Amino acid sequence: xxxxxxxxxxxxAGIVIIGLIGYRLLTTLEGNKGQVCILVMLWTIxxxxxxxxxxxxxxxxxxxASFYGGGAYISSLLLQHGHHAVVASLLGVLLTMVGGVxxxxxxxxTRGQYFAIGTLFSAAVVTLVLTNSKGVTNGQQGxxxxxxxxxxxxxxxxxxxxxxxxxxxxxxxxxxxxxxLLSIREDExxxxxxGVPTARIKLMALVLSSGFGAWAGxxxxxxxxxxxxxxxxxxKGFLMFVAIGLGGYGRLLAPIIGSLxxxxxxxxxxxxxxxxxxxxxxxxxVITLVVPGGIIGGLETMGTGLRRTFRRRSKGRTTxxxxxxx
Amino acid sequence: xxxxxVNGIFLGCLFAVVAVGLTLVFGVMEVPNFAHSGIIALxxxxxxxxxxxxxxxxxxxxxxxxxxxxxxxxTEVLAYRWVRNKPTAAPAVALGLLLVLQNSALRLYGGEGxxxxxxxxxxxxxxxxxxxxxxxxxxxxxxVVSLATLATVLAKTSLGRAVRAVAQDREAAAMLGIPVxxxxxxxFLIAGLLAGVSAIAYAPTFQVTPYMADxxxxxxxxxxxxxxxGSVWGAIAGGLVLGIVESLGAAYISSSYQSAFGFIAxxxxxxxxPGGLLAPNARRIA
Numbered sequence: 001x002x003x004x005x006x007x008x009x010x011x012x013a014g015i016v017i018i019g020l021i022g023y024r025l026l027t028t029l030e031g032n033k034g035q036v037c038i039l040v041m042l043w044t045i046x047x048x049x050x051x052x053x054x055x056x057x058x059x060x061x062x063x064x065a066s067f068y069g070g071g072a073y074i075s076s077l078l079l080q081h082g083h084h085a086v087v088a089s090l091l092g093v094l095l096t097m098v099g100g101v102x103x104x105x106x107x108x109x110t111r112g113q114y115f116a117i118g119t120l121f122s123a124a125v126v127t128l129v130l131t132n133s134k135g136v137t138n139g140q141q142g143x144x145x146x147x148x149x150x151x152x153x154x155x156x157x158x159x160x161x162x163x164x165x166x167x168x169x170x171x172x173x174x175x176x177x178x179x180x181l182l183s184i185r186e187d188e189x190x191x192x193x194x195g196v197p198t199a200r201i202k203l204m205a206l207v208l209s210s211g212f213g214a215w216a217g218x219x220x221x222x223x224x225x226x227x228x229x230x231x232x233x234x235x236k237g238f239l240m241f242v243a244i245g246l247g248g249y250g251r252l253l254a255p256i257i258g259s260l261x262x263x264x265x266x267x268x269x270x271x272x273x274x275x276x277x278x279x280x281x282x283x284x285x286v287i288t289l290v291v292p293g294g295i296i297g298g299l300e301t302m303g304t305g306l307r308r309t310f311r312r313r314s315k316g317r318t319t320x321x322x323x324x325x326x
Numbered sequence: 327x328x329x330x331x332v333n334g335i336f337l338g339c340l341f342a343v344v345a346v347g348l349t350l351v352f353g354v355m356e357v358p359n360f361a362h363s364g365i366i367a368l369x370x371x372x373x374x375x376x377x378x379x380x381x382x383x384x385x386x387x388x389x390x391x392x393x394x395x396x397x398x399x400x401t402e403v404l405a406y407r408w409v410r411n412k413p414t415a416a417p418a419v420a421l422g423l424l425l426v427l428q429n430s431a432l433r434l435y436g437g438e439g440x441x442x443x444x445x446x447x448x449x450x451x452x453x454x455x456x457x458x459x460x461x462x463x464x465x466x467x468x469x470v471v472s473l474a475t476l477a478t479v480l481a482k483t484s485l486g487r488a489v490r491a492v493a494q495d496r497e498a499a500a501m502l503g504i505p506v507x508x509x510x511x512x513x514f515l516i517a518g519l520l521a522g523v524s525a526i527a528y529a530p531t532f533q534v535t536p537y538m539a540d541x542x543x544x545x546x547x548x549x550x551x552x553x554x555x556g557s558v559w560g561a562i563a564g565g566l567v568l569g570i571v572e573s574l575g576a577a578y579i580s581s582s583y584q585s586a587f588g589f590i591a592x593x594x595x596x597x598x599x600p601g602g603l604l605a606p607n608a609r610r611i612a
Contacts, residue, residue: 060417132582274429281425
C-alpha cells in the first residue's frame, strides 16, 4: 500500500462493501433486529455529518439530532401539502441547512464551551417548537407521514446513503477544507494567525453536518411513516455526540462503531431501563480518559505497537537495544 | 404585574442557585458541568427516600443536600480530575456522567414522576393582589441563606480566598503555594451542596423525575454566560434578570415557550460579545 491511488481505491471499495453488507442486513433481518439495523444505519449517516464538526474540528456540536428532526419534519410537512417527493426531500435538506447557517452565524464565532452551550440550547428550542406547535406538528403524539418512496426504494436509498456519506467524508477530509478543520482542532489560535478563517470554516462544517443529519431524517420519516419530537430531543443530540467520541474523533468508521454501541447495544441487550445507558456512559468516560482517540484510535495504537514489537523481534536483539538507547 | 415579578424572582432564585454551582466549577476548573442536573435529580430522590423511611422533613432535606455534596465530589474525584489539563475532553466527560447519573436514577426509581411532600406546601399568603405560596417563600429564603453563606465564605475566609485565587489564575495560585487540587474538590463540594438545596427547593413545585432539572440546567447555563463564566455575583444578578425575563415572556407572550426567551437572551449576548458578557477569563477558554 505505497501508492496513494491504490490506497484510496481500496478505501472506497471498502466503503462500497459496507453499503452492500448494510443492504444485505436490511433485507434479511426481520422484526426488532431489522428496525435496529435501520436505526444504526440512519444514525451512521447523521453522525458522519457530525464527524466534520466534532471529529475533524474538535467542536462539541450538540444539535445534530435537531438537524435530523428538521429533515424529517420539513420533508413530511411538504409532502403533506402535496409537493412532489423529490422536491420535498431536497427542500427538507436545504431548509434544514438554512437553519444550520442561522445557528452557525450566531455560534460559530464562539469558542469551546460557549459553542457547546449554544448548540445545546438551540437543540432544546427545536424540541420545544416541535412539541408545542400542535397545529402544525401534532405535538408530542407525533405526526403521520405520507410515504412517497416505496419501502424497497427507501431501503436501497438508506444503504446507498451510508456508502455515499462515508465516501464524501473520506474525500472531503482530504481536501484543503478538511485540513483546515484539523488545524482548528490542533490549535485554533495558531490556525487563525496563519490565515485560516476559523469562524467561516466552523460555520461551513456545521452547515455540512446539518445537511447529512437532515437527509438521514428524511429517510427516517419515509421508513417509519410516523415521526415524534421524542426522537429528536437534545438528549438524542447528546447521544450522537457520544457516538462519535466512542468511535474516535474524525475517524472514517467512527460513526458506524459509535451508532452500533449507542443505538444497537441498548436495543439488542435488553437489560431493563437505563442499564445499557449507564454502561455506555461509563464506557464513554473511560474512553475519553484513557484512549482519547476512541475505539478506532485505540485499535490503531495497538496495531502499531504490535507491528513494532513484531519487527523488533525479527530484527534481533542488537537493534532493539539500539532503539532503546536512542 | 406584581404576581409576574414575584414569579420571576422565584424562578430567578432557582436559576441563581443552580448557576452559582455551575459557574464556580467552571471558574475553578473550566468544566461545563452538564452532570449537575443528574446530581439535582439524585439529591431529590435521596430526600424522597429518606422521608419515605419516616425521617422528619428537615432531616430528609439535610440528607438530600449531603447526597448532592457527596455525589458531586465523587464526580470530581473519579472523572473530572483526570481531564483537568484537557479542556476539550471536559464536555465529553460531563455528558458521560450525565448519562450515568440520570440512568442510575431511572434504574433505581423508575421514570414516572413522584411528589415530594413538604410541611409548608399548603401555606399561602396574600399580600395585596399577589399570592405567595409556602414553596416559593421557602425557595427564596433557602437561596438567600445559602448564597449569603457562600458569599461570606468566599469573601472572608482563607478557604474562600484560595478558591477565588485559583479561579483567577490557576498557575499563579499554584506558584504561590495554594493547594490547587483541594480547591477543585472544594468547588465541586459547594456546587453539590447547592444542587441539593435547589433540589429540595423546587421539587415540590415540579415532580421528581430523573430528567427534572434538564430545563433548569439549560437556563442556568444562559445565566452563567450572562453573568460571565466564573463570576458568582454575575450568576446571582444574571439569574434574577433571566428569571424576570422568562416570567414576563411566559405571562405576556406564551407560557409554553418560557425557556425559549432565555435562548433569545443567549443569542443576543453571543452575537454582541462572542466571548460572553463580563467574562473575566475568556482568553483562557479555548
